[in-house]
Amino acid sequence: MRNKIIGVIAPKGSGKTYTVSSMIAMEPPGQHVAVFDILHESQYLSACNEVVTGQPKRFAELLTGPPIKIAYRPVVFRMVDGEENVPEFEPFVKLCYLKGKMTMVVDEAHNLCSPNYMPDAFLDAVRLGRHRELNITYIGQSWAGIARPLTAATDEYYFFKIIEPRDLEGIRQRCGDEVMERVKNLRRLDYTKEGIPIPGEILHWSSYEGVIENEDNTL
Numbered sequence: 001m002r003n004k005i006i007g008v009i010a011p012k013g014s015g016k017t018y019t020v021s022s023m024i025a026m027e028p029p030g031q032h033v034a035v036f037d038i039l040h041e042s043q044y045l046s047a048c049n050e051v052v053t054g055q056p057k058r059f060a061e062l063l064t065g066p067p068i069k070i071a072y073r074p075v076v077f078r079m080v081d082g083e084e085n086v087p088e089f090e091p092f093v094k095l096c097y098l099k100g101k102m103t104m105v106v107d108e109a110h111n112l113c114s115p116n117y118m119p120d121a122f123l124d125a126v127r128l129g130r131h132r133e134l135n136i137t138y139i140g141q142s143w144a145g146i147a148r149p150l151t152a153a154t155d156e157y158y159f160f161k162i163i164e165p166r167d168l169e170g171i172r173q174r175c176g177d178e179v180m181e182r183v184k185n186l187r188r189l190d191y192t193k194e195g196i197p198i199p200g201e202i203l204h205w206s207s208y209e210g211v212i213e214n215e216d217n218t219l
Contacts, residue, residue: 003130005153006137007146009167010160014200015189016139019158020105021047023137024069032102033069034059036092039108044071056091063099086112093121100132109138110145118147126153143167156212159203161186175205182211 006023008016024047027033037044045051049068052059054075062070074088089112096104104125106112113122126149129136140146144166151174162168162183172180182203189200204212 002133004135004155005126005129005150006135006156006158007151007154008137008139008158009143009146010141010162011164012141013189014160016160017041017043017107019202020107020137020139024048024103024105027069027103030067032063032067032099033105034063034092034096034102035069035071035105035107036089036112037071037073037107038086038111040073041107044107047071054088056088056095059092060095063095063102090119090121093119093125097121097125097129097132097134100134102133103135103137106136106138108141109150110140110142113147113150115144115147118149123147123149126150143170155207157203157205159183159186159205160200161188179203179205179211 008020010016021043024033024035024044033048035044035048040053047069048071050062051071051073052062053073059070059072062068072088072092074086074092076087077085093104096102106122113119118126125134125136138146138150142164143151143162144164151170157175159171159179162171168180168184171183186201186203187198190198206212
Protein backbone atom coordinates (compact mmCIF):
# COMPACT_ATOMS: atom_id res chain seq x y z
CA MET A 1 0.00 0.00 0.00
CA ARG A 2 1.41 3.38 -1.04
CA ASN A 3 -0.46 5.18 1.70
CA LYS A 4 -2.84 4.40 4.55
CA ILE A 5 -5.73 6.37 6.04
CA ILE A 6 -6.58 5.55 9.66
CA GLY A 7 -9.56 6.83 11.63
CA VAL A 8 -9.76 6.84 15.43
CA ILE A 9 -13.40 7.32 16.43
CA ALA A 10 -14.84 7.66 19.94
CA PRO A 11 -16.72 10.09 22.21
CA LYS A 12 -14.71 12.61 24.20
CA GLY A 13 -12.76 11.30 27.15
CA SER A 14 -12.25 7.82 25.71
CA GLY A 15 -8.47 7.91 25.34
CA LYS A 16 -8.16 8.75 21.62
CA THR A 17 -5.33 11.25 22.05
CA TYR A 18 -3.31 8.82 24.15
CA THR A 19 -3.79 6.10 21.53
CA VAL A 20 -2.71 8.32 18.64
CA SER A 21 0.25 9.69 20.61
CA SER A 22 1.38 6.08 21.06
CA MET A 23 1.02 5.52 17.30
CA ILE A 24 3.15 8.60 16.61
CA ALA A 25 5.84 7.41 19.02
CA MET A 26 6.00 4.11 17.13
CA GLU A 27 6.35 5.71 13.69
CA PRO A 28 9.70 4.84 12.06
CA PRO A 29 12.38 7.49 12.67
CA GLY A 30 13.19 7.87 8.97
CA GLN A 31 10.13 9.90 7.97
CA HIS A 32 8.36 13.10 8.95
CA VAL A 33 5.26 13.09 11.12
CA ALA A 34 3.13 16.22 11.57
CA VAL A 35 0.15 16.65 13.91
CA PHE A 36 -2.44 19.40 13.47
CA ASP A 37 -2.99 19.88 17.19
CA ILE A 38 -6.05 22.11 17.26
CA LEU A 39 -6.59 21.81 21.04
CA HIS A 40 -2.90 22.09 22.01
CA GLU A 41 -2.95 18.68 23.68
CA SER A 42 -0.10 18.08 26.13
CA GLN A 43 0.00 14.36 25.29
CA TYR A 44 1.53 15.05 21.88
CA LEU A 45 4.55 16.67 23.53
CA SER A 46 5.98 13.29 24.55
CA ALA A 47 5.59 11.89 21.01
CA CYS A 48 6.93 14.88 19.05
CA ASN A 49 10.38 16.43 18.81
CA GLU A 50 9.20 19.93 17.95
CA VAL A 51 6.19 22.15 18.69
CA VAL A 52 5.31 24.98 16.30
CA THR A 53 2.64 27.47 17.35
CA GLY A 54 1.08 29.66 14.67
CA GLN A 55 4.12 29.78 12.39
CA PRO A 56 3.42 28.13 9.01
CA LYS A 57 6.77 29.32 7.65
CA ARG A 58 8.66 27.64 10.49
CA PHE A 59 6.63 24.47 9.92
CA ALA A 60 7.55 24.52 6.20
CA GLU A 61 11.23 24.93 7.08
CA LEU A 62 11.15 21.91 9.39
CA LEU A 63 9.59 19.77 6.66
CA THR A 64 12.55 20.48 4.39
CA GLY A 65 15.04 19.30 7.01
CA PRO A 66 15.87 15.89 8.51
CA PRO A 67 12.96 13.63 9.52
CA ILE A 68 11.20 15.00 12.58
CA LYS A 69 7.90 14.64 14.46
CA ILE A 70 6.13 18.00 14.71
CA ALA A 71 3.06 19.16 16.63
CA TYR A 72 1.61 22.20 14.85
CA ARG A 73 -0.65 24.31 17.06
CA PRO A 74 -2.91 26.84 15.28
CA VAL A 75 -3.70 30.13 16.97
CA VAL A 76 -6.35 31.61 14.65
CA PHE A 77 -9.99 30.52 15.02
CA ARG A 78 -12.93 32.17 13.29
CA MET A 79 -16.66 31.57 13.09
CA VAL A 80 -17.94 31.55 9.50
CA ASP A 81 -21.68 31.03 8.95
CA GLY A 82 -21.97 29.57 12.43
CA GLU A 83 -19.15 27.04 11.92
CA GLU A 84 -15.64 27.06 13.32
CA ASN A 85 -12.99 27.98 10.76
CA VAL A 86 -9.27 27.41 11.27
CA PRO A 87 -7.44 29.12 8.39
CA GLU A 88 -4.08 27.58 9.28
CA PHE A 89 -5.40 24.09 8.47
CA GLU A 90 -5.30 24.28 4.68
CA PRO A 91 -1.67 25.52 4.50
CA PHE A 92 -0.72 22.75 6.94
CA VAL A 93 -2.35 20.10 4.74
CA LYS A 94 -0.89 21.51 1.52
CA LEU A 95 2.62 21.49 2.96
CA CYS A 96 2.25 17.87 4.11
CA TYR A 97 0.88 16.85 0.72
CA LEU A 98 3.71 18.56 -1.16
CA LYS A 99 6.28 16.99 1.16
CA GLY A 100 4.91 13.48 0.64
CA LYS A 101 6.32 10.25 2.07
CA MET A 102 5.21 11.27 5.56
CA THR A 103 2.38 10.86 8.06
CA MET A 104 -0.13 13.65 8.64
CA VAL A 105 -2.24 13.49 11.82
CA VAL A 106 -5.43 15.55 12.11
CA ASP A 107 -6.82 15.88 15.61
CA GLU A 108 -10.48 16.82 16.18
CA ALA A 109 -11.33 16.24 12.50
CA HIS A 110 -15.03 16.85 13.24
CA ASN A 111 -14.13 20.50 13.95
CA LEU A 112 -12.35 20.87 10.60
CA CYS A 113 -14.93 19.28 8.33
CA SER A 114 -18.61 18.40 8.51
CA PRO A 115 -20.80 15.62 7.10
CA ASN A 116 -21.24 17.58 3.86
CA TYR A 117 -18.06 19.65 3.69
CA MET A 118 -14.29 19.21 3.60
CA PRO A 119 -11.70 21.93 2.96
CA ASP A 120 -10.41 21.53 -0.60
CA ALA A 121 -6.84 20.82 0.47
CA PHE A 122 -7.96 18.08 2.87
CA LEU A 123 -10.22 16.51 0.24
CA ASP A 124 -7.35 16.49 -2.27
CA ALA A 125 -5.00 14.92 0.28
CA VAL A 126 -7.52 12.15 0.98
CA ARG A 127 -8.24 11.44 -2.69
CA LEU A 128 -4.74 11.88 -4.11
CA GLY A 129 -2.47 11.17 -1.14
CA ARG A 130 -1.52 7.75 -2.48
CA HIS A 131 0.39 9.48 -5.29
CA ARG A 132 2.45 11.33 -2.66
CA GLU A 133 2.73 8.37 -0.25
CA LEU A 134 1.00 10.52 2.35
CA ASN A 135 -0.34 8.55 5.31
CA ILE A 136 -3.25 10.21 7.14
CA THR A 137 -4.47 9.53 10.68
CA TYR A 138 -7.46 11.46 11.95
CA ILE A 139 -9.38 11.62 15.23
CA GLY A 140 -13.11 12.19 15.47
CA GLN A 141 -15.65 12.22 18.28
CA SER A 142 -18.47 11.10 16.00
CA TRP A 143 -18.72 9.05 12.82
CA ALA A 144 -21.77 11.05 11.73
CA GLY A 145 -19.91 14.33 12.17
CA ILE A 146 -17.14 13.47 9.70
CA ALA A 147 -17.29 14.05 5.96
CA ARG A 148 -18.41 11.09 3.88
CA PRO A 149 -15.38 11.17 1.49
CA LEU A 150 -13.10 10.75 4.50
CA THR A 151 -14.93 7.84 6.14
CA ALA A 152 -15.33 6.11 2.76
CA ALA A 153 -11.59 6.36 2.00
CA THR A 154 -10.43 5.15 5.43
CA ASP A 155 -8.47 1.89 5.34
CA GLU A 156 -8.42 1.14 9.08
CA TYR A 157 -10.45 2.17 12.08
CA TYR A 158 -9.81 2.13 15.81
CA PHE A 159 -13.23 2.19 17.50
CA PHE A 160 -13.83 2.80 21.19
CA LYS A 161 -17.25 2.23 22.78
CA ILE A 162 -19.92 4.09 20.81
CA ILE A 163 -23.65 4.13 21.58
CA GLU A 164 -24.89 7.05 19.44
CA PRO A 165 -27.44 5.54 16.99
CA ARG A 166 -26.36 7.62 13.97
CA ASP A 167 -22.73 6.66 14.49
CA LEU A 168 -23.60 2.99 14.91
CA GLU A 169 -25.64 3.00 11.72
CA GLY A 170 -22.70 4.48 9.79
CA ILE A 171 -20.37 1.84 11.24
CA ARG A 172 -22.85 -0.89 10.33
CA GLN A 173 -23.03 0.30 6.73
CA ARG A 174 -19.23 0.54 6.42
CA CYS A 175 -18.06 -2.42 8.52
CA GLY A 176 -21.06 -4.73 8.94
CA ASP A 177 -23.52 -5.75 11.63
CA GLU A 178 -21.02 -7.76 13.68
CA VAL A 179 -18.56 -4.89 14.00
CA MET A 180 -21.36 -2.47 14.91
CA GLU A 181 -22.57 -4.77 17.70
CA ARG A 182 -19.06 -5.26 19.04
CA VAL A 183 -18.37 -1.51 19.06
CA LYS A 184 -21.60 -0.92 20.98
CA ASN A 185 -20.59 -3.45 23.63
CA LEU A 186 -16.96 -2.48 24.15
CA ARG A 187 -15.88 -1.59 27.70
CA ARG A 188 -15.44 2.16 28.09
CA LEU A 189 -12.58 3.90 29.88
CA ASP A 190 -13.26 3.97 33.62
CA TYR A 191 -11.50 4.73 36.91
CA THR A 192 -11.20 2.97 40.25
CA LYS A 193 -12.22 4.71 43.48
CA GLU A 194 -8.56 5.60 43.89
CA GLY A 195 -8.54 7.35 40.51
CA ILE A 196 -6.53 4.67 38.72
CA PRO A 197 -7.62 4.41 35.07
CA ILE A 198 -9.10 1.17 33.78
CA PRO A 199 -8.36 1.15 30.03
CA GLY A 200 -11.30 0.93 27.70
CA GLU A 201 -11.47 -1.64 24.92
CA ILE A 202 -10.61 -0.84 21.32
CA LEU A 203 -11.76 -2.63 18.22
CA HIS A 204 -9.27 -2.41 15.35
CA TRP A 205 -10.87 -2.95 11.93
CA SER A 206 -9.26 -3.09 8.49
CA SER A 207 -11.01 -2.89 5.12
CA TYR A 208 -8.61 -5.62 3.95
CA GLU A 209 -8.59 -7.96 6.94
CA GLY A 210 -11.76 -7.23 8.89
CA VAL A 211 -11.39 -7.20 12.67
CA ILE A 212 -7.76 -7.29 13.80
CA GLU A 213 -7.58 -8.69 17.31
CA ASN A 214 -5.21 -7.27 19.88
CA GLU A 215 -4.19 -9.55 22.75
CA ASP A 216 -6.88 -8.21 25.06
CA ASN A 217 -8.60 -5.91 22.57
CA THR A 218 -6.95 -2.87 24.15
CA LEU A 219 -3.94 -0.67 23.34
